[in-house]
Amino acid sequence: MRCKLCRQKAVYAPLRFCKEHFLAYYEKKVRRYLESTHTRNTSILIGVSGGKDSSALAEVLAGLAEEYGLKLGLLCIDLRIPDYSDKGTAVARTIAKRTGLKLHIVDMRDWPRATPDFANKKPCGPCGTLKRYLLNKVAVEEGYAFVATGHNLDDEFSSALHNLFQRNVGQLRRSQKKLPPRPELKLAGRVKPLYYLTEKENRLFCLLRGIPHDADECPYSMDNPQLSFKKRAVFGRDEKRNLLKSIEQLQRPAPDIPVGEEAGSLHACPSCGYATTSKDACVFCKLMTGER
Numbered sequence: 001m002r003c004k005l006c007r008q009k010a011v012y013a014p015l016r017f018c019k020e021h022f023l024a025y026y027e028k029k030v031r032r033y034l035e036s037t038h039t040r041n042t043s044i045l046i047g048v049s050g051g052k053d054s055s056a057l058a059e060v061l062a063g064l065a066e067e068y069g070l071k072l073g074l075l076c077i078d079l080r081i082p083d084y085s086d087k088g089t090a091v092a093r094t095i096a097k098r099t100g101l102k103l104h105i106v107d108m109r110d111w112p113r114a115t116p117d118f119a120n121k122k123p124c125g126p127c128g129t130l131k132r133y134l135l136n137k138v139a140v141e142e143g144y145a146f147v148a149t150g151h152n153l154d155d156e157f158s159s160a161l162h163n164l165f166q167r168n169v170g171q172l173r174r175s176q177k178k179l180p181p182r183p184e185l186k187l188a189g190r191v192k193p194l195y196y197l198t199e200k201e202n203r204l205f206c207l208l209r210g211i212p213h214d215a216d217e218c219p220y221s222m223d224n225p226q227l228s229f230k231k232r233a234v235f236g237r238d239e240k241r242n243l244l245k246s247i248e249q250l251q252r253p254a255p256d257i258p259v260g261e262e263a264g265s266l267h268a269c270p271s272c273g274y275a276t277t278s279k280d281a282c283v284f285c286k287l288m289t290g291e292r
């Protein structure tokens, strides 16, 4: 198969691109995200796990940082999952060296009470909470305006569909492609620059650019209900993109009501001061005090 633009050998069958044109397409999608969300002249803490998505994200953003005026840093949370976390942390260190970005590491040995019980059959719920909490906490403490995650089109599509199936409309309205910072709630903003790129495209970007990444999945991923749902949600790239675009339209705020207000009653946790939707202390504080 030949590239549809230059007739060189194609490396990406779905769009018939050669290496050079695939890399240009990939970067164009990230530029489009930054431009459509007006993400410029700001600071972003990128969560890196060592997997293909977050590694690709760190490298592509590092390449665009100067042009878009982005001050970037990396955060790796070492969950201490046996036979898994060490590899991810090692990759994060290599990515930091390659990109020259500052790497913050949170070692779960420092948070023994909050560490999910990985022997438990369902560690993913608390693990996800913990990762979101710590990413935000480090961003706020270190002065980053936004956190960036490697969420891709497949992740966003399956979580949107899951929320629809669960009638989880509040969550659906909150999971937008960009959320602004809310300093009064110690809440960093959120950006997902790989929002319109698929998992396959991120993997290929890593391979073509020689970006190190750990191809292994977390040993608990089989117990992760969101991941198993994702495997069932088999649709084409355009269908996925179109569903997300439809949801974006639905997410536009109703007149006079800011989306953040309407979508959930976010307030400051009485114990740690970070934003939460739970009625009293946030889940993290409950974990710390053994209430959960």
Ligand code: SF4
Pocket: 123, 124, 125, 127, 128, 218, 219, 220, 221, 224
């Ligand atoms: S699969 Fe579950 S346990 Fe493993 S890192 Fe993801 S959320 Fe945590």
Ligand SMILES: [Zn+2]
Pocket: 003, 004, 005, 006, 007, 008, 017, 018, 019, 020, 021
């Ligand atoms: Zn080409």
Ligand SMILES: [Zn+2]
Pocket: 269, 270, 271, 272, 273, 274, 281, 282, 283, 284, 285, 286
């Ligand atoms: Zn709290």
